[in-house]
Amino acid sequence: MKIAVIASEISPFAKTGGLADVVGTLSAALERLGHELFLIMPAYRCALEGGFSLADTSMRLSVPMSDHEESAEVVKGRLGQNITVYLIRADRYFDREFLYGPTQGDYKDNVGRFVFFSRSALEILRREPVDIVHCHDWQTALVPVFLNAQGSRYPELASAKTVLTVHNLGFQGVFWRFDWHLLNLDDHLFTPEYLEFYGNFNLLKGGLIFADKITTVSPTYAQEIMSIEQGFGLQGVLQNRASDLSGILNGVDYSEWNPAVDALIAERYNEKNLDGKRICKDSLQRAMGLARNPDRPLFGIISRLTSQKGFDLVEKVFGTILEQDVQVVLLGSGEARYQEFFRRAAAEFPDKVAVRLGFDEPLAHRIEAGADVFLMPSLYEPCGLNQMFSLKYGTIPVVRAVGGLRDTVEDCNAETSAGTGFVFERYDALELLKTIDRALLLFGDKKAWTALQRRAMRMDFSWDRSAQAYSNLYRQLSP
Ligand code: ADP
Numbered sequence: 001m002k003i004a005v006i007a008s009e010i011s012p013f014a015k016t017g018g019l020a021d022v023v024g025t026l027s028a029a030l031e032r033l034g035h036e037l038f039l040i041m042p043a044y045r046c047a048l049e050g051g052f053s054l055a056d057t058s059m060r061l062s063v064p065m066s067d068h069e070e071s072a073e074v075v076k077g078r079l080g081q082n083i084t085v086y087l088i089r090a091d092r093y094f095d096r097e098f099l100y101g102p103t104q105g106d107y108k109d110n111v112g113r114f115v116f117f118s119r120s121a122l123e124i125l126r127r128e129p130v131d132i133v134h135c136h137d138w139q140t141a142l143v144p145v146f147l148n149a150q151g152s153r154y155p156e157l158a159s160a161k162t163v164l165t166v167h168n169l170g171f172q173g174v175f176w177r178f179d180w181h182l183l184n185l186d187d188h189l190f191t192p193e194y195l196e197f198y199g200n201f202n203l204l205k206g207g208l209i210f211a212d213k214i215t216t217v218s219p220t221y222a223q224e225i226m227s228i229e230q231g232f233g234l235q236g237v238l239q240n241r242a243s244d245l246s247g248i249l250n251g252v253d254y255s256e257w258n259p260a261v262d263a264l265i266a267e268r269y270n271e272k273n274l275d276g277k278r279i280c281k282d283s284l285q286r287a288m289g290l291a292r293n294p295d296r297p298l299f300g301i302i303s304r305l306t307s308q309k310g311f312d313l314v315e316k317v318f319g320t321i322l323e324q325d326v327q328v329v330l331l332g333s334g335e336a337r338y339q340e341f342f343r344r345a346a347a348e349f350p351d352k353v354a355v356r357l358g359f360d361e362p363l364a365h366r367i368e369a370g371a372d373v374f375l376m377p378s379l380y381e382p383c384g385l386n387q388m389f390s391l392k393y394g395t396i397p398v399v400r401a402v403g404g405l406r407d408t409v410e411d412c413n414a415e416t417s418a419g420t421g422f423v424f425e426r427y428d429a430l431e432l433l434k435t436i437d438r439a440l441l442l443f444g445d446k447k448a449w450t451a452l453q454r455r456a457m458r459m460d461f462s463w464d465r466s467a468q469a470y471s472n473l474y475r476q477l478s479p
Helices: 016-033 110-129 142-149 177-183 204-212 217-225 236-239 277-288 311-321 336-348 359-370 384-392 405-410 427-444 446-458 465-476
Strands: 002-006 036-042 055-065 068-079 083-089 132-135 161-166 200-202 215-218 243-248 299-304 326-335 353-355 373-376 398-402 423-425
Touching: 002 110, 016 083, 016 132, 016 384, 016 465, 036 110, 036 465, 055 083, 055 177, 068 110, 068 243, 110 177, 110 359, 132 236, 132 465, 142 161, 142 204, 161 465, 177 200, 204 236, 204 384, 215 217, 215 373, 215 465, 217 405, 236 326, 277 299, 277 359, 299 311, 299 359, 299 384, 311 336, 311 427, 311 465, 326 336, 326 359, 336 353, 336 405, 336 465, 353 423, 359 384, 373 384, 373 427, 384 405, 384 446, 398 427, 398 446, 405 423, 423 427
Parallel strands: 002 036, 002 132, 036 083, 132 161, 161 215, 215 243, 299 326, 299 373, 326 353, 373 398, 398 423
Antiparallel strands: 055 068, 068 083
Protein backbone atom coordinates (compact mmCIF):
# COMPACT_ATOMS: atom_id res chain seq x y z
CA MET A 1 0.00 0.00 0.00
CA LYS A 2 1.42 3.39 -1.00
CA ILE A 3 0.45 6.40 1.08
CA ALA A 4 0.81 10.15 0.57
CA VAL A 5 0.43 12.44 3.56
CA ILE A 6 -0.42 16.08 2.85
CA ALA A 7 -0.24 18.68 5.59
CA SER A 8 0.35 22.39 6.04
CA GLU A 9 3.00 21.86 8.72
CA ILE A 10 5.32 18.98 9.50
CA SER A 11 7.94 18.80 12.25
CA PRO A 12 10.80 19.55 12.12
CA PHE A 13 10.42 21.64 8.93
CA ALA A 14 7.64 23.95 10.14
CA LYS A 15 5.55 23.97 13.28
CA THR A 16 2.99 26.17 14.96
CA GLY A 17 1.33 23.50 17.10
CA GLY A 18 0.40 19.90 17.69
CA LEU A 19 -0.43 19.21 14.02
CA ALA A 20 3.23 19.37 12.97
CA ASP A 21 4.32 16.96 15.71
CA VAL A 22 1.54 14.55 14.91
CA VAL A 23 2.20 14.41 11.18
CA GLY A 24 5.97 14.11 11.59
CA THR A 25 5.91 11.43 14.24
CA LEU A 26 2.97 9.45 12.85
CA SER A 27 4.74 9.24 9.51
CA ALA A 28 7.89 7.85 11.08
CA ALA A 29 5.80 5.31 13.01
CA LEU A 30 3.95 4.26 9.85
CA GLU A 31 7.31 3.72 8.18
CA ARG A 32 8.39 1.49 11.07
CA LEU A 33 5.24 -0.57 10.46
CA GLY A 34 6.50 -1.19 6.93
CA HIS A 35 4.36 1.29 4.98
CA GLU A 36 5.73 3.05 1.94
CA LEU A 37 4.91 6.74 2.20
CA PHE A 38 5.91 10.26 1.23
CA LEU A 39 4.84 13.65 2.55
CA ILE A 40 3.90 16.96 0.95
CA MET A 41 3.99 20.42 2.58
CA PRO A 42 4.60 24.04 1.54
CA ALA A 43 8.18 25.30 1.31
CA TYR A 44 7.85 28.08 3.88
CA ARG A 45 10.73 30.40 4.59
CA CYS A 46 11.40 28.65 7.92
CA ALA A 47 11.72 25.32 6.09
CA LEU A 48 14.01 26.70 3.38
CA GLU A 49 16.20 28.61 5.81
CA GLY A 50 16.05 26.22 8.76
CA GLY A 51 19.32 24.45 8.00
CA PHE A 52 17.63 21.28 6.70
CA SER A 53 19.26 19.23 4.01
CA LEU A 54 17.07 19.95 0.98
CA ALA A 55 17.59 19.00 -2.65
CA ASP A 56 16.02 20.39 -5.81
CA THR A 57 13.86 18.10 -7.90
CA SER A 58 13.19 18.47 -11.58
CA MET A 59 9.46 18.67 -10.95
CA ARG A 60 7.78 21.80 -12.29
CA LEU A 61 4.09 22.03 -11.53
CA SER A 62 1.39 24.03 -13.23
CA VAL A 63 -2.02 24.34 -11.59
CA PRO A 64 -5.28 26.13 -12.35
CA MET A 65 -6.10 29.13 -10.20
CA SER A 66 -9.23 30.90 -11.35
CA ASP A 67 -8.80 31.80 -15.05
CA HIS A 68 -5.07 31.19 -15.30
CA GLU A 69 -2.35 28.65 -14.53
CA GLU A 70 0.28 29.15 -11.82
CA SER A 71 3.59 27.38 -11.42
CA ALA A 72 5.56 25.86 -8.56
CA GLU A 73 8.86 24.10 -8.05
CA VAL A 74 9.42 21.18 -5.74
CA VAL A 75 12.31 20.62 -3.37
CA LYS A 76 12.69 17.58 -1.21
CA GLY A 77 13.89 16.73 2.25
CA ARG A 78 13.95 13.62 4.37
CA LEU A 79 12.30 12.37 7.52
CA GLY A 80 12.47 9.15 9.55
CA GLN A 81 14.59 6.42 7.94
CA ASN A 82 13.81 7.08 4.33
CA ILE A 83 10.65 9.17 3.92
CA THR A 84 10.71 11.78 1.18
CA VAL A 85 9.17 15.12 2.10
CA TYR A 86 8.19 17.17 -0.95
CA LEU A 87 8.09 20.88 -0.28
CA ILE A 88 6.12 22.93 -2.77
CA ARG A 89 8.02 26.07 -3.54
CA ALA A 90 6.18 29.19 -4.64
CA ASP A 91 7.82 32.10 -2.91
CA ARG A 92 4.98 34.52 -3.62
CA TYR A 93 2.82 32.40 -1.31
CA PHE A 94 5.15 30.79 1.19
CA ASP A 95 8.30 32.90 1.56
CA ARG A 96 6.89 34.79 4.54
CA GLU A 97 7.71 35.31 8.17
CA PHE A 98 4.75 33.25 9.46
CA LEU A 99 2.95 30.12 8.32
CA TYR A 100 -0.59 31.50 8.40
CA GLY A 101 -0.18 35.11 9.47
CA PRO A 102 1.05 37.29 12.32
CA THR A 103 -0.68 37.03 15.71
CA GLN A 104 -3.04 39.87 14.81
CA GLY A 105 -4.67 37.79 12.09
CA ASP A 106 -4.41 35.57 9.08
CA TYR A 107 -2.79 36.49 5.80
CA LYS A 108 -5.46 37.95 3.55
CA ASP A 109 -4.66 35.53 0.73
CA ASN A 110 -4.76 32.32 2.80
CA VAL A 111 -7.52 30.91 0.64
CA GLY A 112 -5.39 31.30 -2.48
CA ARG A 113 -2.32 29.95 -0.69
CA PHE A 114 -4.01 26.70 0.31
CA VAL A 115 -6.07 26.23 -2.86
CA PHE A 116 -2.75 26.49 -4.64
CA PHE A 117 -1.07 24.11 -2.20
CA SER A 118 -3.84 21.49 -2.53
CA ARG A 119 -3.83 21.68 -6.33
CA SER A 120 -0.03 21.43 -6.42
CA ALA A 121 -0.03 18.43 -4.10
CA LEU A 122 -2.40 16.67 -6.51
CA GLU A 123 -0.02 17.38 -9.40
CA ILE A 124 2.74 15.59 -7.48
CA LEU A 125 0.35 12.66 -6.89
CA ARG A 126 -0.37 12.43 -10.62
CA ARG A 127 3.34 11.80 -11.12
CA GLU A 128 3.56 9.43 -8.16
CA PRO A 129 0.15 7.79 -7.75
CA VAL A 130 -0.74 6.25 -4.40
CA ASP A 131 -3.46 4.07 -2.87
CA ILE A 132 -4.19 6.30 0.13
CA VAL A 133 -4.12 10.10 0.33
CA HIS A 134 -4.12 11.22 3.94
CA CYS A 135 -4.97 14.91 4.41
CA HIS A 136 -4.94 17.01 7.56
CA ASP A 137 -7.19 19.93 8.48
CA TRP A 138 -8.80 22.62 6.34
CA GLN A 139 -5.61 23.60 4.53
CA THR A 140 -5.67 20.28 2.64
CA ALA A 141 -9.40 19.53 2.77
CA LEU A 142 -9.84 20.49 -0.88
CA VAL A 143 -7.80 17.49 -1.99
CA PRO A 144 -10.72 15.01 -1.57
CA VAL A 145 -13.06 17.61 -3.10
CA PHE A 146 -10.94 18.04 -6.24
CA LEU A 147 -10.37 14.28 -6.55
CA ASN A 148 -14.09 13.52 -6.40
CA ALA A 149 -15.58 16.49 -8.19
CA GLN A 150 -12.92 16.71 -10.91
CA GLY A 151 -11.83 13.09 -11.26
CA SER A 152 -11.27 13.48 -15.00
CA ARG A 153 -8.45 15.92 -14.30
CA TYR A 154 -6.72 13.33 -12.10
CA PRO A 155 -7.17 9.98 -13.91
CA GLU A 156 -3.97 8.56 -12.38
CA LEU A 157 -5.68 8.72 -9.00
CA ALA A 158 -8.98 7.12 -9.97
CA SER A 159 -8.63 4.32 -7.43
CA ALA A 160 -7.02 6.37 -4.64
CA LYS A 161 -8.93 6.61 -1.37
CA THR A 162 -8.85 9.64 0.91
CA VAL A 163 -8.63 10.08 4.67
CA LEU A 164 -9.13 13.47 6.27
CA THR A 165 -7.97 14.00 9.84
CA VAL A 166 -9.47 16.89 11.79
CA HIS A 167 -7.09 18.17 14.45
CA ASN A 168 -9.30 21.01 15.63
CA LEU A 169 -12.81 21.68 14.35
CA GLY A 170 -12.49 25.29 15.52
CA PHE A 171 -10.45 25.98 12.38
CA GLN A 172 -12.43 25.39 9.20
CA GLY A 173 -11.06 27.64 6.49
CA VAL A 174 -14.16 29.76 5.86
CA PHE A 175 -13.74 32.36 3.10
CA TRP A 176 -15.95 34.90 1.47
CA ARG A 177 -17.89 34.03 -1.66
CA PHE A 178 -15.98 36.43 -3.88
CA ASP A 179 -12.95 34.13 -3.72
CA TRP A 180 -14.93 31.09 -4.90
CA HIS A 181 -13.55 31.49 -8.44
CA LEU A 182 -10.07 30.52 -7.17
CA LEU A 183 -11.28 26.96 -6.62
CA ASN A 184 -12.44 26.32 -10.21
CA LEU A 185 -15.29 24.20 -8.93
CA ASP A 186 -18.71 23.97 -10.49
CA ASP A 187 -21.26 26.36 -8.99
CA HIS A 188 -23.53 23.51 -7.92
CA LEU A 189 -20.95 22.91 -5.18
CA PHE A 190 -21.56 26.40 -3.84
CA THR A 191 -24.77 25.24 -2.14
CA PRO A 192 -25.61 24.30 1.45
CA GLU A 193 -25.42 20.56 0.59
CA TYR A 194 -21.77 21.07 -0.32
CA LEU A 195 -19.25 23.83 0.46
CA GLU A 196 -21.52 26.81 1.12
CA PHE A 197 -21.59 27.85 4.73
CA TYR A 198 -23.94 30.71 5.60
CA GLY A 199 -23.20 32.64 2.44
CA ASN A 200 -19.46 31.90 2.46
CA PHE A 201 -17.62 28.73 1.57
CA ASN A 202 -16.03 26.32 3.99
CA LEU A 203 -13.07 24.19 2.90
CA LEU A 204 -13.20 21.77 5.83
CA LYS A 205 -16.89 21.14 5.16
CA GLY A 206 -16.01 20.13 1.60
CA GLY A 207 -13.40 17.69 2.87
CA LEU A 208 -15.81 16.20 5.41
CA ILE A 209 -18.34 15.57 2.67
CA PHE A 210 -15.97 14.07 0.11
CA ALA A 211 -13.29 12.19 2.07
CA ASP A 212 -13.72 8.40 2.18
CA LYS A 213 -12.90 8.28 5.89
CA ILE A 214 -12.75 10.98 8.52
CA THR A 215 -10.71 10.72 11.66
CA THR A 216 -10.12 13.00 14.56
CA VAL A 217 -7.55 12.85 17.29
CA SER A 218 -9.33 11.23 20.21
CA PRO A 219 -12.34 8.93 20.61
CA THR A 220 -14.17 11.38 22.89
CA TYR A 221 -13.65 14.31 20.50
CA ALA A 222 -15.06 12.17 17.65
CA GLN A 223 -18.31 11.96 19.63
CA GLU A 224 -18.27 15.58 20.82
CA ILE A 225 -18.00 17.12 17.36
CA MET A 226 -21.32 15.60 16.38
CA SER A 227 -23.01 17.71 19.08
CA ILE A 228 -24.35 21.22 18.70
CA GLU A 229 -22.06 22.46 21.51
CA GLN A 230 -18.84 21.34 19.87
CA GLY A 231 -19.75 20.94 16.22
CA PHE A 232 -19.01 24.56 15.26
CA GLY A 233 -21.90 24.42 12.82
CA LEU A 234 -20.67 21.22 11.15
CA GLN A 235 -22.36 18.77 13.53
CA GLY A 236 -25.00 17.91 10.92
CA VAL A 237 -22.40 17.13 8.27
CA LEU A 238 -20.51 14.99 10.77
CA GLN A 239 -23.65 13.16 11.90
CA ASN A 240 -24.29 12.25 8.26
CA ARG A 241 -20.80 10.76 8.11
CA ALA A 242 -20.94 9.07 11.53
CA SER A 243 -20.28 5.59 10.12
CA ASP A 244 -17.05 6.83 8.50
CA LEU A 245 -15.88 8.92 11.46
CA SER A 246 -13.55 7.58 14.13
CA GLY A 247 -11.21 8.91 16.80
CA ILE A 248 -7.59 7.80 17.00
CA LEU A 249 -5.66 9.18 19.92
CA ASN A 250 -2.43 11.03 19.11
CA GLY A 251 0.73 9.52 20.46
CA VAL A 252 3.80 10.96 22.13
CA ASP A 253 7.32 10.84 20.77
CA TYR A 254 9.03 9.38 23.82
CA SER A 255 12.46 9.74 22.25
CA GLU A 256 11.93 13.47 22.67
CA TRP A 257 9.53 13.75 25.61
CA ASN A 258 10.85 11.47 28.30
CA PRO A 259 12.69 12.62 31.45
CA ALA A 260 14.90 9.53 31.34
CA VAL A 261 16.55 10.65 28.09
CA ASP A 262 15.69 14.37 27.77
CA ALA A 263 18.90 16.30 27.05
CA LEU A 264 17.19 19.67 27.55
CA ILE A 265 16.46 19.31 31.28
CA ALA A 266 18.78 19.95 34.24
CA GLU A 267 18.88 16.33 35.44
CA ARG A 268 17.36 13.15 34.09
CA TYR A 269 15.09 11.00 36.16
CA ASN A 270 12.66 8.14 35.88
CA GLU A 271 9.76 6.52 37.65
CA LYS A 272 12.02 4.56 39.99
CA ASN A 273 14.20 7.49 41.00
CA LEU A 274 12.66 10.93 41.11
CA ASP A 275 15.65 12.73 42.64
CA GLY A 276 16.39 14.42 39.32
CA LYS A 277 12.95 16.01 39.31
CA ARG A 278 13.82 17.98 42.45
CA ILE A 279 16.93 19.28 40.70
CA CYS A 280 14.81 20.22 37.66
CA LYS A 281 12.40 22.13 39.90
CA ASP A 282 15.21 24.02 41.59
CA SER A 283 16.76 24.84 38.23
CA LEU A 284 13.41 26.07 36.86
CA GLN A 285 12.74 28.25 39.90
CA ARG A 286 16.21 29.75 39.58
CA ALA A 287 15.95 30.33 35.84
CA MET A 288 12.54 31.98 36.17
CA GLY A 289 13.56 34.18 39.11
CA LEU A 290 11.26 32.48 41.63
CA ALA A 291 12.12 31.63 45.23
CA ARG A 292 13.99 28.31 45.34
CA ASN A 293 11.80 26.18 47.54
CA PRO A 294 11.15 22.48 46.93
CA ASP A 295 8.02 22.46 49.08
CA ARG A 296 6.05 25.19 47.35
CA PRO A 297 3.73 23.64 44.78
CA LEU A 298 4.77 24.86 41.35
CA PHE A 299 2.13 25.04 38.60
CA GLY A 300 3.20 24.87 34.97
CA ILE A 301 1.25 26.11 31.94
CA ILE A 302 2.46 25.75 28.34
CA SER A 303 -0.13 26.77 25.82
CA ARG A 304 -1.46 28.85 23.03
CA LEU A 305 -3.20 31.69 24.86
CA THR A 306 -6.72 31.31 23.52
CA SER A 307 -10.11 30.81 25.12
CA GLN A 308 -10.08 27.21 23.81
CA LYS A 309 -7.43 26.39 26.37
CA GLY A 310 -9.54 27.53 29.31
CA PHE A 311 -7.91 30.87 30.05
CA ASP A 312 -11.22 32.49 30.93
CA LEU A 313 -11.40 30.10 33.86
CA VAL A 314 -7.74 30.59 34.74
CA GLU A 315 -8.24 34.37 34.79
CA LYS A 316 -11.20 34.01 37.14
CA VAL A 317 -9.42 31.80 39.66
CA PHE A 318 -5.91 33.23 39.38
CA GLY A 319 -6.24 35.67 42.28
CA THR A 320 -7.62 32.98 44.56
CA ILE A 321 -4.90 30.50 43.65
CA LEU A 322 -2.24 33.09 44.42
CA GLU A 323 -3.61 33.57 47.93
CA GLN A 324 -2.04 30.23 48.67
CA ASP A 325 1.67 29.52 48.97
CA VAL A 326 2.14 28.49 45.33
CA GLN A 327 4.17 29.42 42.28
CA VAL A 328 3.13 29.55 38.63
CA VAL A 329 5.31 29.38 35.52
CA LEU A 330 3.57 30.17 32.24
CA LEU A 331 4.97 29.81 28.72
CA GLY A 332 2.71 30.81 25.89
CA SER A 333 1.72 33.19 23.21
CA GLY A 334 -1.55 34.20 21.66
CA GLU A 335 -4.37 36.63 22.26
CA ALA A 336 -3.26 40.04 23.46
CA ARG A 337 -5.75 40.21 26.32
CA TYR A 338 -4.34 37.05 27.95
CA GLN A 339 -0.75 38.11 27.30
CA GLU A 340 -1.52 41.38 29.07
CA PHE A 341 -3.23 39.62 31.96
CA PHE A 342 -0.26 37.37 32.67
CA ARG A 343 2.29 40.13 32.09
CA ARG A 344 0.52 42.14 34.78
CA ALA A 345 0.25 39.20 37.16
CA ALA A 346 3.99 38.58 36.85
CA ALA A 347 4.70 42.25 37.58
CA GLU A 348 2.37 42.29 40.57
CA PHE A 349 3.49 38.96 42.10
CA PRO A 350 7.15 38.59 41.06
CA ASP A 351 7.85 36.01 43.77
CA LYS A 352 4.94 33.82 42.66
CA VAL A 353 4.37 34.22 38.95
CA ALA A 354 6.90 33.94 36.12
CA VAL A 355 5.77 34.44 32.55
CA ARG A 356 7.53 33.94 29.22
CA LEU A 357 5.57 35.12 26.21
CA GLY A 358 6.71 33.46 23.02
CA PHE A 359 7.52 30.04 21.66
CA ASP A 360 10.41 28.28 23.37
CA GLU A 361 10.70 24.52 23.01
CA PRO A 362 13.66 23.96 25.39
CA LEU A 363 11.84 25.93 28.08
CA ALA A 364 8.72 23.80 27.47
CA HIS A 365 10.80 20.72 28.36
CA ARG A 366 12.18 22.39 31.48
CA ILE A 367 8.71 23.37 32.66
CA GLU A 368 7.41 19.83 32.12
CA ALA A 369 10.32 18.51 34.19
CA GLY A 370 10.39 21.20 36.87
CA ALA A 371 6.71 21.81 37.68
CA ASP A 372 4.68 19.78 40.15
CA VAL A 373 1.27 20.31 38.60
CA PHE A 374 0.31 21.01 34.99
CA LEU A 375 -2.76 23.16 34.45
CA MET A 376 -4.89 22.49 31.34
CA PRO A 377 -8.56 23.30 32.01
CA SER A 378 -9.54 23.45 28.33
CA LEU A 379 -12.95 24.54 27.10
CA TYR A 380 -12.47 21.94 24.38
CA GLU A 381 -9.48 19.80 23.53
CA PRO A 382 -9.33 17.58 20.44
CA CYS A 383 -6.49 15.54 21.92
CA GLY A 384 -3.88 17.67 23.65
CA LEU A 385 -0.26 16.67 23.91
CA ASN A 386 0.94 18.53 26.95
CA GLN A 387 -1.11 16.51 29.44
CA MET A 388 0.48 13.35 28.03
CA PHE A 389 3.97 14.87 28.27
CA SER A 390 3.14 15.91 31.85
CA LEU A 391 2.15 12.38 32.83
CA LYS A 392 5.50 11.09 31.60
CA TYR A 393 7.37 13.76 33.58
CA GLY A 394 5.45 13.05 36.79
CA THR A 395 3.94 16.53 36.57
CA ILE A 396 0.39 15.89 37.65
CA PRO A 397 -2.19 17.26 35.19
CA VAL A 398 -5.23 19.20 36.35
CA VAL A 399 -7.62 18.98 33.41
CA ARG A 400 -11.24 19.28 32.41
CA ALA A 401 -12.95 16.07 31.30
CA VAL A 402 -13.22 16.99 27.66
CA GLY A 403 -11.95 15.50 24.38
CA GLY A 404 -8.56 13.87 24.58
CA LEU A 405 -8.09 15.06 28.16
CA ARG A 406 -10.92 12.75 29.20
CA ASP A 407 -9.33 9.89 27.25
CA THR A 408 -5.85 10.25 28.77
CA VAL A 409 -6.13 11.47 32.38
CA GLU A 410 -7.93 9.47 35.03
CA ASP A 411 -9.16 11.30 38.10
CA CYS A 412 -7.19 10.58 41.23
CA ASN A 413 -9.06 8.77 43.91
CA ALA A 414 -7.12 9.02 47.16
CA GLU A 415 -9.07 6.17 48.76
CA THR A 416 -8.39 3.53 46.15
CA SER A 417 -4.94 4.80 45.14
CA ALA A 418 -6.04 5.01 41.53
CA GLY A 419 -5.90 7.72 38.90
CA THR A 420 -3.18 9.78 37.25
CA GLY A 421 -4.33 13.38 37.65
CA PHE A 422 -7.17 15.65 38.74
CA VAL A 423 -10.20 15.93 36.51
CA PHE A 424 -13.33 18.11 36.68
CA GLU A 425 -16.44 17.99 34.53
CA ARG A 426 -18.18 21.35 34.21
CA TYR A 427 -16.54 24.41 32.63
CA ASP A 428 -16.88 26.41 35.79
CA ALA A 429 -14.42 28.44 37.87
CA LEU A 430 -15.53 26.97 41.17
CA GLU A 431 -15.10 23.43 39.85
CA LEU A 432 -11.58 24.29 38.77
CA LEU A 433 -10.77 25.82 42.15
CA LYS A 434 -12.07 22.79 44.02
CA THR A 435 -9.98 20.53 41.80
CA ILE A 436 -6.84 22.59 42.36
CA ASP A 437 -7.52 22.38 46.10
CA ARG A 438 -7.73 18.60 45.86
CA ALA A 439 -4.36 18.57 44.10
CA LEU A 440 -2.78 20.86 46.69
CA LEU A 441 -4.11 18.73 49.52
CA LEU A 442 -2.56 15.60 48.07
CA PHE A 443 0.69 17.44 47.33
CA GLY A 444 1.01 17.88 51.09
CA ASP A 445 1.07 14.09 51.50
CA LYS A 446 4.47 13.28 50.01
CA LYS A 447 4.01 9.53 50.01
CA ALA A 448 0.66 9.63 48.25
CA TRP A 449 1.95 12.27 45.81
CA THR A 450 4.97 10.17 44.85
CA ALA A 451 2.72 7.15 44.30
CA LEU A 452 0.52 9.29 42.07
CA GLN A 453 3.57 10.49 40.12
CA ARG A 454 4.68 6.92 39.57
CA ARG A 455 1.25 5.89 38.29
CA ALA A 456 1.25 8.85 35.92
CA MET A 457 4.75 8.10 34.64
CA ARG A 458 3.82 4.50 33.88
CA MET A 459 1.13 5.56 31.37
CA ASP A 460 2.10 4.75 27.80
CA PHE A 461 0.80 6.77 24.87
CA SER A 462 3.47 5.86 22.36
CA TRP A 463 2.89 6.30 18.65
CA ASP A 464 3.14 2.69 17.68
CA ARG A 465 -0.36 1.94 18.97
CA SER A 466 -1.87 4.93 17.14
CA ALA A 467 0.03 4.18 13.94
CA GLN A 468 -1.40 0.67 14.02
CA ALA A 469 -4.91 2.12 14.24
CA TYR A 470 -4.28 4.31 11.15
CA SER A 471 -2.79 1.32 9.40
CA ASN A 472 -5.96 -0.69 10.07
CA LEU A 473 -8.05 2.14 8.68
CA TYR A 474 -5.97 2.29 5.47
CA ARG A 475 -6.43 -1.45 5.08
CA GLN A 476 -10.21 -1.09 5.32
CA LEU A 477 -10.02 1.31 2.38
CA SER A 478 -7.64 -0.50 0.11
CA PRO A 479 -9.17 -2.97 -2.35
P1 ADP B 1 -2.50 22.70 20.28
O1 ADP B 1 -2.02 21.91 19.09
O2 ADP B 1 -3.97 22.83 20.38
O3 ADP B 1 -1.80 24.01 20.44
P2 ADP B 1 -1.36 20.50 21.84
O4 ADP B 1 -1.28 20.27 23.31
O5 ADP B 1 -1.96 19.42 21.01
O6 ADP B 1 -2.11 21.88 21.61
O7 ADP B 1 0.10 20.73 21.26
C1 ADP B 1 0.81 21.88 21.55
C2 ADP B 1 2.28 21.67 21.23
O8 ADP B 1 2.90 22.94 21.09
C3 ADP B 1 3.02 20.96 22.30
O9 ADP B 1 4.12 20.28 21.73
C4 ADP B 1 3.48 22.11 23.20
O10 ADP B 1 4.57 21.78 24.00
C5 ADP B 1 3.82 23.13 22.18
N1 ADP B 1 3.70 24.53 22.63
C6 ADP B 1 2.58 25.28 22.77
N2 ADP B 1 2.90 26.56 23.12
C7 ADP B 1 4.23 26.60 23.22
C8 ADP B 1 5.18 27.64 23.55
N3 ADP B 1 4.79 28.87 23.84
N4 ADP B 1 6.49 27.32 23.53
C9 ADP B 1 6.90 26.06 23.24
N5 ADP B 1 6.07 25.06 22.92
C10 ADP B 1 4.75 25.31 22.91
